Amino acid sequence: MKARIVLLPGDGVGPEVLEECRRILLAVAGLWGHDFILEDALIGGAAIRATGRPLPPETLEACNGADAMLLGAVGDPGFDGQDVRPEQALLELRKTFDLFANLRPVRLLPEAADLTPFRPEVLKEVDVLFVRELTGGIYFGPRKEQGSGSDAHDTLLYSVPEVERIARVAFEVAEGRRRKVTSVDKANVLASSRLWRRVVDQVADDYSNIEVEHVLVDAFAMHILRRPATFDVVVTGNMFGDILSDEASVLAGSLGMLPSASVAEGRVGLYEPIHGSAPDIAGRGLANPMGTILSTAMLLRHSLDLEEEARAVEDAVATALRQGFMTPDLGLGGGTPCTTREVGDAVLSALEQTHAPATA
Ligand code: NAD
Ligand code: IPM
Ligand code: MN
Numbered sequence: 001m002k003a004r005i006v007l008l009p010g011d012g013v014g015p016e017v018l019e020e021c022r023r024i025l026l027a028v029a030g031l032w033g034h035d036f037i038l039e040d041a042l043i044g045g046a047a048i049r050a051t052g053r054p055l056p057p058e059t060l061e062a063c064n065g066a067d068a069m070l071l072g073a074v075g076d077p078g079f080d081g082q083d084v085r086p087e088q089a090l091l092e093l094r095k096t097f098d099l100f101a102n103l104r105p106v107r108l109l110p111e112a113a114d115l116t117p118f119r120p121e122v123l124k125e126v127d128v129l130f131v132r133e134l135t136g137g138i139y140f141g142p143r144k145e146q147g148s149g150s151d152a153h154d155t156l157l158y159s160v161p162e163v164e165r166i167a168r169v170a171f172e173v174a175e176g177r178r179r180k181v182t183s184v185d186k187a188n189v190l191a192s193s194r195l196w197r198r199v200v201d202q203v204a205d206d207y208s209n210i211e212v213e214h215v216l217v218d219a220f221a222m223h224i225l226r227r228p229a230t231f232d233v234v235v236t237g238n239m240f241g242d243i244l245s246d247e248a249s250v251l252a253g254s255l256g257m258l259p260s261a262s263v264a265e266g267r268v269g270l271y272e273p274i275h276g277s278a279p280d281i282a283g284r285g286l287a288n289p290m291g292t293i294l295s296t297a298m299l300l301r302h303s304l305d306l307e308e309e310a311r312a313v314e315d316a317v318a319t320a321l322r323q324g325f326m327t328p329d330l331g332l333g334g335g336t337p338c339t340t341r342e343v344g345d346a347v348l349s350a351l352e353q354t355h356a357p358a359t360a
Pocket of ligand 1: 013017072073074075076077087090255256272273274275276277278279280281286287288289291327329
């Protein structure tokens, strides 16, 4: 198949992890005989330095009509406290393409079971899918910066249609999973959460075969670590989803392991690891590329409908882990930590070994 994919390296470890995905995409194209056109575009701090804007018009133009976008990370402490910041690019991209549903699977690869701070019995069968609302809530409500005044505010606003469409995504994906939806809110305090809960219950009426539960966010932050295996699909608002998915990444061994897909109603999507630009380790070959590589697998599956290729990439990550190739963030298991490139090499060779080149 032919597909145009925009690569957005961004800042910090972003370009390092994305480079490994470029190699994976080219390998997939070679092995299965696809024609992938990979187009690079500037985003974040790198784009501000080059053009003065975090999401330059040329980048938007490249993304327009592309089959998918793959992002490294944005964020650069050099822009802290300034009006123009790298993160604005990501928010604008999500809004422009109406990428309202952010899917963040948290799965423990058996190969990583010894690499987390949890006891094995807590981790048994952890397979949670966070469905995070991505284009509303407190990220996009009316806002007032302090300026020369003495206060500032952000507004947590949700409308019925916004909650309805994200709830539908959650119930739809739950149909193909363990048929349980946990909605996380703060309905004991927030009016927007009471609306959220009402709408989720209304949508639930259309899915009588799916179990639904409501859990307050503070308690959920505890339950997800105490009994992670009891959750299947977790639907929540923009900010709660941001925080809880970073927390849940510890269950998978490292923040560097988690992939994410931000999707709209159609096939197009933005794929990225859930971590940021990690300025504390950037430029030293320490970044774990597996979250971004697993995001590439999500891209193959969701935007290009290439299930076999997606699985092959996921299997190759598991094989590399089993063979002991891992960056230091997964280093609790001992052994010699590898560089970003060495992990990329290991995933690539696992991919190449299990899949013979196309003969056509
Ligand atoms: P971060 O996710 O960048 O890093 C948090 C911690 O996890 C750091 O100690 C880092 O070294 C470690 N880490 C992150 N990714 C890793 C990887 N692949 N391998 C190994 N270790 C990894 O969060 P932060 O430090 O709070 O934020 C840094 C910048 O990134 C900020 O500017 C923030 O706005 C931005 N950010 C961007 C995105 C994104 O582009 N999607 C996501 C989150 C944060
Ligand atoms: C994420 C990030 C972003 C968010 C930032 C960089 C805007 O933390 O994708 O998880 O808060 O959504
Ligand atoms: Mn985040």
